[in-house]
Amino acid sequence: MSYLIFIDTNVVHNDFFFKSSAIKKLLKFTNHEPVKLCITEFNYNEIIKKYRDNVRPAIKEVRQVRNSVSKKMVELEIGDLFDLEKLRAEKYVDHYKLFLDEMIENNNIQIVGYPTGEYVTAQISERYFKGIKPFGENKISFQDAIIWQSIVEYCKDEDPEIVVFISNNTTDFADKSKNRIHNDLEDDIRGLLFYNSVGAFLEHEEDNLHDYFIDNYEYDKELLESELSIFFDGNYSLNYTINDLLMNSEFEGEYFSGWGTDGYIDEVNFEILEVTFDIEENQLLITFGVELCVSFSIETIDPSYERGDSGDGMMSESSTTDIYLQGDITYSLNEGKMTDYVEKEIGFL
Structure with missing residues (x-):
């Protein structure tokens, strides 16, 4: 059985280092079952960007503290209290990228490339001008459309029996129930199963987790x-x-x-x-x-x-x-x- 699971950036955004119970269960499931866990290349780069966006303000605050006490540091000869080499955001971003790459390799996560179809620009543009999901009345960014088109193209090539998309971005991808893919998108990938959290997906697969986990x-x-x-x-x-x-x-x-x-x-x-x-x-x-x-x-x-x-x-x-x-x-x-x-x-x- 061909079974693909795609996860959106927001699944990782609040758990950059894959520590939560839900993520650990998901990785165990996809490493044992005939399932392929996928992240689009756009999502991969977006995760790294989100990490950078979180690190930079923290580094900035530390630098501000250093600047406010720099005179005293010189007077008291404690100038090495702050290591300037460590106060670089990109240093930590590079370390995180190494971690993420290792996590992807160790868990056989598939990176799905950017959409390359001949008419992909026209297809995405048409959705934008007509307000078709993942666009909407107040939605002007193209990120989600690129992610979606990456998934659509990959599924057409692979022709999987089951496709799952996990995202808590229900505004742009889900219908009013927040539990199903929006009807603007359902014809793009027939039978796609949408879940608004990893936890919701795991509940659906509860029977298939008994060999690896004992609940209660x-x-x-x-x-x-x-x-x-x-x-x-x-x-x-x-x-x-x-x-x-x-x-x-x-x-x-x-x-x-x-x-x-x-x-x-x-x-x-x-x-x-x-x-x-x-x-x-x-x-x-x-x-x-x-x-x-x-x-x-x-x-x-x-x-x-x-x-x-x-x-x-x-x-x-x-x-x-x-x-x-x-x-x-x-x-x-x-x-x-x-x-x-x-x-x-x-x-x-």
């Missing part, structure tokens, strides 16, 4: 919650996450409104939501939730502050909030430790 695995709840606490006590992942959320949120204080700073986790409560046993790897794929009670400061610019006044020109007041985070993590039964943490969702309670 009986686990030691106290042990896993304890191991989660140990894992997060040993790094700053949760602190980074909450401070990023606070800095990008507005709060209404008792006296003024402002953004959040100086977050401190007062209380942590973990809950295990789902555990799947990976038979071959002897490890647990865990989805967990954690409720965080956080103390922080609401900060804003003091409108009465004038140049020369003492202080930093900011006003702040103390506050608290509750935050809920959901993530995936892997627990190795052989090594007895947690690895491959990836954040999935976060929000205020």
Whole structure:
């Protein structure tokens, strides 16, 4: 049976290093079943671009901190505190590309080239001018049309029995139900199955995963919650996450409104939501939730502050909030430790 699965950029965008339970299950499935996992060449380059777009702002922030303390660094003879060689985004992009290429090779992922049909420019242009999906009334970019045409051409050459497309871009590819391919596109690839997430696809293939995974695995709840606490006590992942959320949120204080700073986790409560046993790897794929009670400061610019006044020109007041985070993590039964943490969702309670 010829079976092709195409994944869109957004499947990888929030999980650049393929750590989530869903992605691990997908790779295990495609490595064992007579299935070919595919990424178009456009998607491949777009994934790298998305990674670059995330790295550059982070590097910029570090450079700004360095510039703000550069005088003190010279005075105190700690000029090597920041390694300028490491403060280059392309250095990390190159490393990521090596990782991605290795992941593709190790998992036999097929890179599907750009569309080369004689009339491809005219075909894409006609869709654009007529507002046919993946274009729409407010859709002027051509990225999705190139991706779609790549898939269409490849399927015509391969003539597979089953074609699956996984994308959470339901606006441009799906019908109103968000579970089926849009009727503008369904005639391009007969019988194509559309899924808006890897999880939705895995639910459909649940019967074919039993040889590799045991769902609803009986686990030691106290042990896993304890191991989660140990894992997060040993790094700053949760602190980074909450401070990023606070800095990008507005709060209404008792006296003024402002953004959040100086977050401190007062209380942590973990809950295990789902555990799947990976038979071959002897490890647990865990989805967990954690409720965080956080103390922080609401900060804003003091409108009465004038140049020369003492202080930093900011006003702040103390506050608290509750935050809920959901993530995936892997627990190795052989090594007895947690690895491959990836954040999935976060929000205020």
